[in-house]
Amino acid sequence: MTTTRTTTTTAGQAGRAITASGLRKAYGDHVVLDGIDLAVPAGTVFSLLGPNGAGKTTAVQILSTLIEADAGEVRVGGHHLSRDAEAVRGQIGVTGQFAAVDAMLTGEENLVLMADLHHLGRREGRRRAAELLERFELTGAAKKLPAAYSGGMRRRLDIAMTLVGDPRILFLDEPTTGLDPRSRHSMWQIVRDLVADGVTVFLTTQYLEEADQLADRIAVLNGGKVVAEGTPDELKRLVPGGxxxxxxxxxxxxxxxxxxxxxxxxxxxxxxxxxxxxxxxxxxxxxxxxxxxxxxxxxxxxxxTPDLDDVFFALTNPNPSASAGLPNSRKETVR
CATH class of the missing domain: 3.30.70 (Alpha-Beta Plaits)
Known part of the structure; x- marks a missing residue:
């Protein structure tokens, strides 16, 4: 099914969906993001990798206007994040680590509720809900409560709710955590279909195979800094052993x-x-x-060639000497 989108002439639409320069966030003495730079081309999957506590979720929260950065210049969808946050929110959708599904509503009712929140109108809201239920293969479970859904079905419903507002930029924060391999592969196909429809996906994940399968470009975050960035194949070539x-x-x-x-x-x-x-x-x-x-x-x-596991361990190893063979010091950007 093809989704009709309204074309907006912005810098983000023309080239980059997200740009960040010098992005910084600290909580007291704990620096979470230490001046990171990001550039996400429109209509691609950009994956942010890093160990637990590296700042991935914090980056998503800042870029999606949920929290404010301490410093840095950010544009999302062509709009300045701090000066035009409302316009940014009109361009994006966010799916967090845990499904934000209302357990007291059926799948269809969850979608209709989101349509109401987007002020779509009764008829348009029901049409959009039916369209997404079909797209995500949830029509048969539309009248059931989420308690009767499998983990994969709940995740699909969660993403469908995010898409009610037809966002151009979608933030997926560890979307397949806890899913079985079949459900994970189904989610990958959903992401591919979204990108084919012109959506930009900003993905954080703990599954390196997932980033390898989906991402056009990957940035590795460690110690609050982006220590490497490139395509999956380019990053693999950073690690000796090929x-x-x-x-x-x-x-x-x-x-x-x-x-x-x-x-x-x-x-x-x-x-x-x-x-x-x-x-x-x-x-x-x-x-x-x-x-x-x-x-x-x-x-x-x-x-x-080394795989992304090798890259991840080499770039995020807490022992600096273990990464001595890498051709990067502070940051390696492969172009």
Missing amino acids: HVRLRFADPVAYQRAAAALREMSRDDTALTLHVPSDGSSRELRALLDRLDAESIEAESLTVH
């Missing part, structure tokens, strides 16, 4: 390749060489050109 695995069927070709390639480890039993690489097309091309120059043919080639 390599190309070359397997040979011919022992002679294997020995010749071992002699031609300087930096590598070898497994003589499996006729396999492991060549350090960041997995980039440039390095793969250079490796293949080297083999072609020596008229050496490998039976198979496999690229192995």
Whole structure:
């Protein structure tokens, strides 16, 4: 189903949905956000990762006008956060860590209540509720209380309630926490469909696979600072350990390749060489050109790169020496 949206000519619509510069928040002596910068392109999924207490939820609360920052310049949907908060609220929807569903109302009644709060009018509110119940596969449970819903159904209802006002920017704060794998995958498809409709999604999550699957760009938050930012693949290349695995069927070709390639480890039993690489097309091309120059043919080639778990542990390790191999000091931005 296609949702019709009203086009507004703003800086946020044209390029960036969210921009933040020097965003800071402290509670007494405890600094939660220490001058972070964010830039979220419109119509994308931007994920904020970090350990517990890193400031992810605080960032969402500030960007969604729930709390005020101590310092910093922020624009959301093209509107200045501190000077035009009401206009920002008209552009956004927020789904927190815990479902904000009224347990005393049916699924349909929850949606109609949200429609009333958005002043949609009786007929339009019921039409919008029916549309969202169908979109989120909740029509059969529309007359039931949330107590009869599964965790995944309650989460879908929660997001549907957030979408009643047709927001252009959606904040999802750990939306799949506690869901089983099937429900989590269903939620991922919902996010993809929203982005396909032009919605910008700002996602915080504890599931690194979730960020890997959904995010166009990821920022890693640690100690109140953004310590790295880039696409999932770019971030993976920050962590040492990537390599190309070359397997040979011919022992002679294997020995010749071992002699031609300087930096590598070898497994003589499996006729396999492991060549350090960041997995980039440039390095793969250079490796293949080297083999072609020596008229050496490998039976198979496999690229192995660190995953987001490796990135997360390396960038958020409380022991600085454990991250000594990373090519970033204060912040690494990959473009």
